Amino acid sequence: MLPVIFVMPIIQLIILVNAATFEMKNIKLCIVDQDLSTYSRNLSSKFEGSPYFVIEKRTFSAKEAIKYIDRGVITAAIVIPKGFEKKIVRNEKNIKIQVLVDAINGTNAGVSQAYIVSILQDYNKQILSKLLPANSPGNGIETSRRFWYNPELNYKTFMVPGILVLLITIISFILSGMNIVREKEMGTIEQINVTPIKKYQFIAGKLIPFWIIGLFELAFGLTIGKLLFDIPLVGNLGLVFGFAAIYLIVLLALGLLVSTIVNTQQQAMFISFFFMVVFILMSGLFTGIENMPEWAQIADKVNPLAYFIEVMRMILLKGSGISDILYQLFAIIIFAVIMIWLAVWRYKKIS
Amino acid sequence: MDKEKAITVKNLVKKFGNFIANDNLTFDVYKGEIFGFLGANGAGKTTTLKILCGLSKPTSGQINVAGFNVYTETNKIKNNIGYMSQKFSLYEDLTVYENIRFYGGIYGLKLKDIRKRADELIQKLGLTNVRNELLSSIPLGWKQKLAFSVAIFHHPKIVFLDEPTGGVDPVTRREFWDMIYDAASEGITIIVTTHYMDEAEYCNRVCIMVDGRIEAIDTPAQLIKTYNAANMNDVFIQLARKAKQQ
Numbered sequence: 001m002l003p004v005i006f007v008m009p010i011i012q013l014i015i016l017v018n019a020a021t022f023e024m025k026n027i028k029l030c031i032v033d034q035d036l037s038t039y040s041r042n043l044s045s046k047f048e049g050s051p052y053f054v055i056e057k058r059t060f061s062a063k064e065a066i067k068y069i070d071r072g073v074i075t076a077a078i079v080i081p082k083g084f085e086k087k088i089v090r091n092e093k094n095i096k097i098q099v100l101v102d103a104i105n106g107t108n109a110g111v112s113q114a115y116i117v118s119i120l121q122d123y124n125k126q127i128l129s130k131l132l133p134a135n136s137p138g139n140g141i142e143t144s145r146r147f148w149y150n151p152e153l154n155y156k157t158f159m160v161p162g163i164l165v166l167l168i169t170i171i172s173f174i175l176s177g178m179n180i181v182r183e184k185e186m187g188t189i190e191q192i193n194v195t196p197i198k199k200y201q202f203i204a205g206k207l208i209p210f211w212i213i214g215l216f217e218l219a220f221g222l223t224i225g226k227l228l229f230d231i232p233l234v235g236n237l238g239l240v241f242g243f244a245a246i247y248l249i250v251l252l253a254l255g256l257l258v259s260t261i262v263n264t265q266q267q268a269m270f271i272s273f274f275f276m277v278v279f280i281l282m283s284g285l286f287t288g289i290e291n292m293p294e295w296a297q298i299a300d301k302v303n304p305l306a307y308f309i310e311v312m313r314m315i316l317l318k319g320s321g322i323s324d325i326l327y328q329l330f331a332i333i334i335f336a337v338i339m340i341w342l343a344v345w346r347y348k349k350i351s
Numbered sequence: 352m353d354k355e356k357a358i359t360v361k362n363l364v365k366k367f368g369n370f371i372a373n374d375n376l377t378f379d380v381y382k383g384e385i386f387g388f389l390g391a392n393g394a395g396k397t398t399t400l401k402i403l404c405g406l407s408k409p410t411s412g413q414i415n416v417a418g419f420n421v422y423t424e425t426n427k428i429k430n431n432i433g434y435m436s437q438k439f440s441l442y443e444d445l446t447v448y449e450n451i452r453f454y455g456g457i458y459g460l461k462l463k464d465i466r467k468r469a470d471e472l473i474q475k476l477g478l479t480n481v482r483n484e485l486l487s488s489i490p491l492g493w494k495q496k497l498a499f500s501v502a503i504f505h506h507p508k509i510v511f512l513d514e515p516t517g518g519v520d521p522v523t524r525r526e527f528w529d530m531i532y533d534a535a536s537e538g539i540t541i542i543v544t545t546h547y548m549d550e551a552e553y554c555n556r557v558c559i560m561v562d563g564r565i566e567a568i569d570t571p572a573q574l575i576k577t578y579n580a581a582n583m584n585d586v587f588i589q590l591a592r593k594a595k596q597q
Contacts, residue, residue: 003513122396186440186443187436187438187439187440188440188442190406190434190436190438190440191434191435191436191441192457193406193457194429194432194433194434194511195429195456195457196429196457196459198424213353232562257430348405350405350406350407350408
């Protein structure tokens with residue numbers, strides 16, 4: 001069992017971090033060049049040169065491009081109309097290019113469209129600087145950007161801490177959720193219940209081993225994250241583990257609580273799954289909590305996973321200190337106290 | 352009677368909804384006695400035992416176990432009893448020694464004492480070769496003997512055995528009863544449920560339960576005489592038939 005507990009998360013970490021990404025590469029494109037001029041070829045070669053695009057098809061008909069989109073062969077099409085070059089050279093206003101994007105996946109469509117627009121803007125600037133004399137009012141304000149905490153906008157850097165949280169959460173929750181109920185199924189719980197063991201002793205005995213496994217798992221995962229994905233461990237690792245220690249108590253106690261309530265491992269599995277799915281999807285791992293509707297944000301106040309993911313990203317990527325995470329820390333301590341109390345209270349030695 | 356009482360039960364009633372599992376039971380068990388509960392499946396033996404061990408709360412009645420009240424002093428009772436259930440209940444994924452150490456620890460024995468006594472016990476049971484084997488790998492008969500030894504490891508005043516010999520071969524059963532006699536001779540009171548009639552005759556006194564009530568309670572010899580029967584089997588069949596006819 002122990003190797004499974006450790007090997008599984010590593011594999012998951014490697015697969016999930018590489019797979020679960022919003023970064024868009026290889027967007028399939030169709031260029032509809034109806035102008036066939038130097039300018040239009042220049043523009044299409046800009047798309048060819050970009051790492052984000054692959055020119056999958058070329059055609060002269062916008063209708064055909066739409067068919068490709070319908071069939072899912074391409075994600076976007078760029079239609080350069082006839083007379084494109086002429087208009088540029090004559091310095092006409094409102095020269096138009098059509099961009100068609102498959103928007104079944106709204107997020108992807110948005111990102112593709114943004115990439116396309118940025119290439120077009122680039123191109124625009126080039127033309128302007130060619131056609132207009134230098135220092136003309138045309139290129140007045142130049143903006144340059146700098147992204148803090150994750151300067152290369154590396155999606156993996158963002159995902160590793162979150163997925164790490166996910167993995168130790170699932171392991172600890174499922175192990176503890178199955179535990180007492182397994183003793184019920186085996187009949188060993190009855191033998192325990194006729195002994196003078198105190199309820200809190202029993203719960204503590206159940207909790208501590210999993211707690212240690214959970215912390216080991218975290219240390220292990222962080223090492224993998226550092227070695228394989230080179231995540232920047234900016235903050236204080238002691239703080240990460242301190243927070244994780246309390247967080248694990250919340251999760252383990254919740255698991256044990258489930259375990260004391262149900263009678264079979266099957267029921268425990270279903271209830272654990274219910275909690276896990278809700279916690280994970282609302283945790284801000286994939287979708288930002290600030291984008292959720294207000295009721296969901298309020299509901300998230302009792303989602304321990306959301307706190308931990310936030311804190312992990314804050315400490316590991318930003319280097320936040322204890323004063324920055326006081327709110328989350330207090331919240332998680334309160335959860336821990338409540339959950340432990342509930343688990344001890346719900347565990348009954350008398351049937 | 353001037354014998355010291357280990358358990359006193361007066362008007363014990365246990366209901367599960369409308370179903371009456373124990374119907375107004377009254378009996379005493381004396382110290383050092385081997386007291387057998389006899390009855391068909393569902394007669395209420397296990398329910399009674401669970402109430403006496405503190406695993407289940409009675410609906411009503413006055414019950415004292417080892418001098419303590421079952422309603423208010425359950426933890427004191429638990430310190431003074433041992434229990435072995437029909438469902439085998441030591442940990443399969445611990446070794447023989449680890450099981451002994453674990454339960455010894457729960458009862459607050461010192462590690463040094465546990466080690467010494469565990470070694471003696473393992474030797475006595477002839478389990479030296481499998482001392483560090485997982486429990487799941489040893490035969491059922493050995494496990495049952497071990498389970499009984501673990502149940503009396505902390506020298507309880509009373510030990511409850513709920514159908515301890517279920518599924519065990521006759522030779523091991525005989526050995527098991529030798530262990531029970533040894534324990535009784537050390538002054539441990541033994542409460543045992545069974546539906547093997549030959550085992551009933553090993554008991555000092557038996558209590559025959561039918562449909563949640565006590566139909567008869569006496570020594571096996573006296574019961575055989577009273578019911579004019581050849582053996583305990585006949586006594587039991589007579590009582591069980593009578594119950595059905597009513």
